[in-house]
Amino acid sequence: MSTAPTDQDTTYHSLVDGAALAGTAGSIRAVNPATNGEGETEFTLLDDDQVTKATEAAEQAFAAYRTITPQQRSAFLTAAAAKIEASGEQIITTAMAETGLPQQRLQGELARTVNQLRLFAKVAETGDHLGVRIEPALPDRKPLPRPDLRQRKLALGPVAVFGASNFPLAFSVAGGDTASALAAGCPVVFKAHNAHPGTSQIVGQAICAAVAEQGLPSGVFSLVYGHGKEVGQALVRDPRIKAVGFTGSRSGGTALMETAAARSEPIPVYAEMSSINPIFVLPSALEKSEELASGFVTSLTGSAGQLCTAPGLLFVPEGPAGDAFVEQISQQLSETTGSTMLTPGICASRKRGEETLAELPGVAQVARGAEGSGENAPAAAVYSTDVSTFLSTAALSEEIFGSVCLVIRYANAAELTEAVTGLEGQLTATLHLDEENADDVAVARNLLPHLELKAGRILVGGWPTGVDVGDAIVHGGPFPATSDGRSTSVGTLAIDRWLRPVAYQNLPEALQPQEVRESNPWHLTRRINGEYQLASRK
Amino acid sequence: MSTAPTDQDTTYHSLVDGAALAGTAGSIRAVNPATNGEGETEFTLLDDDQVTKATEAAEQAFAAYRTITPQQRSAFLTAAAAKIEASGEQIITTAMAETGLPQQRLQGELARTVNQLRLFAKVAETGDHLGVRIEPALPDRKPLPRPDLRQRKLALGPVAVFGASNFPLAFSVAGGDTASALAAGCPVVFKAHNAHPGTSQIVGQAICAAVAEQGLPSGVFSLVYGHGKEVGQALVRDPRIKAVGFTGSRSGGTALMETAAARSEPIPVYAEMSSINPIFVLPSALEKSEELASGFVTSLTGSAGQLCTAPGLLFVPEGPAGDAFVEQISQQLSETTGSTMLTPGICASRKRGEETLAELPGVAQVARGAEGSGENAPAAAVYSTDVSTFLSTAALSEEIFGSVCLVIRYANAAELTEAVTGLEGQLTATLHLDEENADDVAVARNLLPHLELKAGRILVGGWPTGVDVGDAIVHGGPFPATSDGRSTSVGTLAIDRWLRPVAYQNLPEALQPQEVRESNPWHLTRRINGEYQLASRK
Structure with a gap:
C-alpha cells in the first residue's frame, strides 16, 4: 500500500486487489481551481485491460464477502469509518486544494461521510434489507399441499461506482453508493473522479486498510484511476460487474445507461444526474x-x-x-x-x-x-x-x-x-x-x-440544499433526475438497489441460508405468513 | 359494453375507457389448435392511434385511482375476482377451445387467478407495500436540527401489460401483472394475446364491470386487441405509460426492453422471458x-x-x-x-x-x-x-x-x-x-x-412446475429469465415493481398524504426512526 499523497515527490497508483497498481495509460495531476495550478503529485492511469484486474478481484471476493455475518460486515464498515476519520486532517487539506471547497463545508461533509458508513454498519447488522419472508409447509392444504418457501434478498455482485466532482467525500470513494453496496454484500470497484485524485487516494487507502484489518478478501474494494470515459465504459461493459452507481452529468449518466442496456446481460444503472429543483x-x-x-x-x-x-x-x-x-x-x-x-x-x-x-x-x-x-x-x-x-x-x-x-x-x-x-x-x-x-x-x-x-x-418551507441522511430520506426522482426513479442514492433505503430476492423451496434446514432458518440465528425481523415478526434484539 | 363471445355472430372489440371500441386495423378469429379450425367470432384490431385512447384514459384515471383508500382498492379487486368467478364456466369453455388446454388444468388456473386477485386485495388493504418510514423532527439535534421526514411509496403511473399465451388466465388479462399493478394504484392497459381473444374478452368485461360497479374512473382498465408487434411497440413508446409487464419469448421481451430504454424518458420493463430450469x-x-x-x-x-x-x-x-x-x-x-x-x-x-x-x-x-x-x-x-x-x-x-x-x-x-x-x-x-x-x-x-x-x-426435491402464489415465492431470476432479476412476477412482492418512494419534508399534517400522518388513519405498519411499528389491525 502506498503512503499518503502529501509526500509531493511520490507517484500514486490505483489500489487494486489490496495493492498499488501502476497504470500504463499516462498520468494526471490535480488542479487547484483557485489558481489553475497543477499539483506536484502524479497519479497514474489504468488502461482498460488493467481495470479487468479490479473486476476479477471483485468477482473473486464476492463469494466470501457476501456470506460473512451481519456483525462482520458491520465491523468492517465501522473500521472504514474510523480509519477515514483518523486521516481527517489530511483529507480536508488535500480536498481543499483539489476542489476549492472551504474547510467548514468539507469538515461537515467528512462527518456526513463517516456517519453514513456507521449508519450502513447498523443497517447491515440489523438486516431488515434482507427482506426475509417465510411460509412454512402446509402438507394438509387443499387442493394442493403448500411447500415450505423461504425468501431472502441477496447481493447482486460486484458493483462499479462513479463518484461525483461536487462531493469529494460524501458522494465519492466512501460515499453513499459505496457504503450501501458494501453493506449489501457487493464488492465495489470505484472509479476515482479525476478532479480530486489525492483525496480519493487517502480515502481509498483507509478502506483498503479496513479490508485488510478485518481479514476480508482484498478484492472487496478497489480504487481505479483512468481516463473517465474509456475506463468508465470498460467497467460497465465488464461481464463481472452486475450493477452501476453514478453521480454526475446527464450526458455521462445516459451514456452509462446505454452501455449497460446494450450488454448481452443488461444490468441496472443507478445514475443521479440532473435536477433544477x-x-x-x-x-x-x-x-x-x-x-x-x-x-x-x-x-x-x-x-x-x-x-x-x-x-x-x-x-x-x-x-x-x-x-x-x-x-x-x-x-x-x-x-x-x-x-x-x-x-x-x-x-x-x-x-x-x-x-x-x-x-x-x-x-x-x-x-x-x-x-x-x-x-x-x-x-x-x-x-x-x-x-x-x-x-x-x-x-x-x-x-x-x-x-x-x-x-x-x-x-x-x-x-x-x-x-x-x-x-x-x-x-x-x-x-x-x-x-x-x-x-x-x-x-x-x-x-x-x-x-x-x-x-x-x-x-x-426551508430549502432543498442540505440532505438529511437517515431512514426516511429520498434522494432520487423520475428521469432525468435519476436513471431509475424507483430508488434513492441517499439514506438507508439505498441498500435495496444492490439486492435481488431468491426463494428456497423445501430445503432441509442444514442447507438453508442463515437468514431463513427457523431458529433465526441472526435475530432478523421477518415476515411469517405475510405478517411481520419483530426481531428480539439485544 | 358488449355481450360475451359465445354469441357466434357477434363481432367483439377492444374495451377502452369503459366502452367497446371497434378497431380499424382489421380483425382476427381464434384458432382451435386441436383442429387448426378458425372460430366464427371476429375480434377487431386497434391501430396505433386508437391505442392512444386507452393510454389517455389511463392517464386520466390515474390521478383519482391512485388516491382511493386501501379499502376501496381491495373492494375493487375482490369484485373483479367475483365477477370473473361468476363467468367461470363460460371462461373455461372458451379457453379450452382457444388454447387446447384441458378442463382440469384451466379450472385450476381459474382458481389461481381469482385467488391471486383476492391475495392482492389483501395486500392493498394491509398496505405494507407503501413502505412508510417516518423520522419526526429533532429541532435540538446538533450540529443541525433534523427536519420532519416522511416517506411512502407511490404508484408509477399507467402500466402496459402483455399477457402470455401459455396461461390464458393466470398470466393474462387478470393475471399477476394486472393484479399487482392495480393493487399498487396503477391503471392497466392490457394487450390481449391473439391466441385467446375470446377468453380475454370475457375476463376483460368482468374487470370493466367491477370498475363500473365500484364507481372508479373507466380508464383504470382497458383491454386492447391489435397486431402484436406494432401495437406493443406503440404502447411502450407512449409517454403516458410508465412501466411495462410482459410474459413471453426472449425476442419479444428484449424488443420491448430496447424500446423502453430508447424513450426520451426510459421506463422499467418487467419481462419474464426464458428459462430452461x-x-x-x-x-x-x-x-x-x-x-x-x-x-x-x-x-x-x-x-x-x-x-x-x-x-x-x-x-x-x-x-x-x-x-x-x-x-x-x-x-x-x-x-x-x-x-x-x-x-x-x-x-x-x-x-x-x-x-x-x-x-x-x-x-x-x-x-x-x-x-x-x-x-x-x-x-x-x-x-x-x-x-x-x-x-x-x-x-x-x-x-x-x-x-x-x-x-x-x-x-x-x-x-x-x-x-x-x-x-x-x-x-x-x-x-x-x-x-x-x-x-x-x-x-x-x-x-x-x-x-x-x-x-x-x-x-x-419436487419439481419446479407448479408455482405457489403467496408471500415468499419468487418467480423471477437473472437475465434472460427476466429482464430485471430484482423482482418477481408472482406473489405479493410483485407489487413492489410498480412503486417509487417519495419523501415529504416538514409538510403540515393537513397537506400530508394519509399514509404518513401521525394519526396513522390507515392502520399501516410503519418504520419510525428505523424501527418497525406494527399496525394495530382490526
Whole structure:
C-alpha cells in the first residue's frame, strides 16, 4: 500500500486487489481551481485491460464477502469509518486544494461521510434489507399441499461506482453508493473522479486498510484511476460487474445507461444526474419576503451552487409583492462574492450555460453578485422569465450546474399547475406558503399531486440544499433526475438497489441460508405468513 | 359494453375507457389448435392511434385511482375476482377451445387467478407495500436540527401489460401483472394475446364491470386487441405509460426492453422471458430412480411442456445407475401421448427447435413418447449429451418451449459446478439428493452458492412446475429469465415493481398524504426512526 499523497515527490497508483497498481495509460495531476495550478503529485492511469484486474478481484471476493455475518460486515464498515476519520486532517487539506471547497463545508461533509458508513454498519447488522419472508409447509392444504418457501434478498455482485466532482467525500470513494453496496454484500470497484485524485487516494487507502484489518478478501474494494470515459465504459461493459452507481452529468449518466442496456446481460444503472429543483413561492409567503430572499440567496450560492439540490427555478407571483421580493433578492445577491468552483471545466461550462440563458428571448437578468478573487469564481446570477416562455423553451429546463437561477413569474394557480406539468423529473420540489392562509393551502393542496409525480422529495418551507441522511430520506426522482426513479442514492433505503430476492423451496434446514432458518440465528425481523415478526434484539 | 363471445355472430372489440371500441386495423378469429379450425367470432384490431385512447384514459384515471383508500382498492379487486368467478364456466369453455388446454388444468388456473386477485386485495388493504418510514423532527439535534421526514411509496403511473399465451388466465388479462399493478394504484392497459381473444374478452368485461360497479374512473382498465408487434411497440413508446409487464419469448421481451430504454424518458420493463430450469440429480437420489423418473415425466409433459418452469435440463450422473435412470425415463416417456399445444405457431417453433437439437453433434435422442391425436400434439422427447458438449454449444442453452428436455451426463461434482457456472439466468434450479447421504449433501452445499447467483427459486426435491402464489415465492431470476432479476412476477412482492418512494419534508399534517400522518388513519405498519411499528389491525 502506498503512503499518503502529501509526500509531493511520490507517484500514486490505483489500489487494486489490496495493492498499488501502476497504470500504463499516462498520468494526471490535480488542479487547484483557485489558481489553475497543477499539483506536484502524479497519479497514474489504468488502461482498460488493467481495470479487468479490479473486476476479477471483485468477482473473486464476492463469494466470501457476501456470506460473512451481519456483525462482520458491520465491523468492517465501522473500521472504514474510523480509519477515514483518523486521516481527517489530511483529507480536508488535500480536498481543499483539489476542489476549492472551504474547510467548514468539507469538515461537515467528512462527518456526513463517516456517519453514513456507521449508519450502513447498523443497517447491515440489523438486516431488515434482507427482506426475509417465510411460509412454512402446509402438507394438509387443499387442493394442493403448500411447500415450505423461504425468501431472502441477496447481493447482486460486484458493483462499479462513479463518484461525483461536487462531493469529494460524501458522494465519492466512501460515499453513499459505496457504503450501501458494501453493506449489501457487493464488492465495489470505484472509479476515482479525476478532479480530486489525492483525496480519493487517502480515502481509498483507509478502506483498503479496513479490508485488510478485518481479514476480508482484498478484492472487496478497489480504487481505479483512468481516463473517465474509456475506463468508465470498460467497467460497465465488464461481464463481472452486475450493477452501476453514478453521480454526475446527464450526458455521462445516459451514456452509462446505454452501455449497460446494450450488454448481452443488461444490468441496472443507478445514475443521479440532473435536477433544477423548483421552488414555488405562494402569494402569502411573500409576507416574510426579506427572510425568504435571504434563505434563497444562501441556498443558491452555498458551495458555489454546486449542489445537486440547488434551486434552479424560483416561481414568484406577478405583481408588486413579487416585484419587491425579486428586488430584495437582487439587493442581497449583489452583496455576495463568487466562490471557487470545483474545476476550470465546470466553471467554463457554467459560464457557457449562463451565456446561453442570457441570450434567450424573454429572459432578462434581474440580480447579480460580484466575481470572487482568484480563478473560477464566477458571480452568482438570477434571471427572470414568465410561465409561457418557460413552457415553450426547452433550454430553460436544462440544469446549469452552479449559482444561476431562473425566476419564473406566474399569474395564477392555474399557470403554476401548467408549469409543474411541463417539468421533467426532479430530485426535489419546494413550496413556500403561509400555512394559516387558506388560499395558499388550497393552491398547495392542488399542486401536491402533480409534484409527487415529478420529484423524489417535497418540502414545505426551508430549502432543498442540505440532505438529511437517515431512514426516511429520498434522494432520487423520475428521469432525468435519476436513471431509475424507483430508488434513492441517499439514506438507508439505498441498500435495496444492490439486492435481488431468491426463494428456497423445501430445503432441509442444514442447507438453508442463515437468514431463513427457523431458529433465526441472526435475530432478523421477518415476515411469517405475510405478517411481520419483530426481531428480539439485544 | 358488449355481450360475451359465445354469441357466434357477434363481432367483439377492444374495451377502452369503459366502452367497446371497434378497431380499424382489421380483425382476427381464434384458432382451435386441436383442429387448426378458425372460430366464427371476429375480434377487431386497434391501430396505433386508437391505442392512444386507452393510454389517455389511463392517464386520466390515474390521478383519482391512485388516491382511493386501501379499502376501496381491495373492494375493487375482490369484485373483479367475483365477477370473473361468476363467468367461470363460460371462461373455461372458451379457453379450452382457444388454447387446447384441458378442463382440469384451466379450472385450476381459474382458481389461481381469482385467488391471486383476492391475495392482492389483501395486500392493498394491509398496505405494507407503501413502505412508510417516518423520522419526526429533532429541532435540538446538533450540529443541525433534523427536519420532519416522511416517506411512502407511490404508484408509477399507467402500466402496459402483455399477457402470455401459455396461461390464458393466470398470466393474462387478470393475471399477476394486472393484479399487482392495480393493487399498487396503477391503471392497466392490457394487450390481449391473439391466441385467446375470446377468453380475454370475457375476463376483460368482468374487470370493466367491477370498475363500473365500484364507481372508479373507466380508464383504470382497458383491454386492447391489435397486431402484436406494432401495437406493443406503440404502447411502450407512449409517454403516458410508465412501466411495462410482459410474459413471453426472449425476442419479444428484449424488443420491448430496447424500446423502453430508447424513450426520451426510459421506463422499467418487467419481462419474464426464458428459462430452461435445470434439475440436478445427485448420485444417491438415484436410489429412488423409478419415482424420480415418474415425477420427471409428469413435470416435463404437463400442459404439453408449455410452462415457464418446465424442466429443460436434467443433470444425471454417468455410470450404470444413471444409465438405468435414463432407461426408466425412456420407458415411462414411451407410454405418454402428446397433448395439443397452444397454437400452430408455437408447435411449429417447438418442432424446429427439436430438429436443430437433434442434429447437433454430441446430442442423441434417448426417449420419445407418441404423438397425440389431432393437430399440434407432438411427441415428448428427451435427448442426451455430456457436460463438455453442453458448455461448448451455445444452442444447448436455448429454451425449446414444449416437452423437450436435454439430459446432461456428468462425471463428478466438479463438472457439475462447471456446468452451473456456464448457465444463463434461470427462474428455477432443482436439486434431487438423499438428505441422509453426506456426499450428496456436501455436493449440494457446494453447488448452492453458485445456483443462488443463477436462479430466482431453488428447490430441493419436487419439481419446479407448479408455482405457489403467496408471500415468499419468487418467480423471477437473472437475465434472460427476466429482464430485471430484482423482482418477481408472482406473489405479493410483485407489487413492489410498480412503486417509487417519495419523501415529504416538514409538510403540515393537513397537506400530508394519509399514509404518513401521525394519526396513522390507515392502520399501516410503519418504520419510525428505523424501527418497525406494527399496525394495530382490526
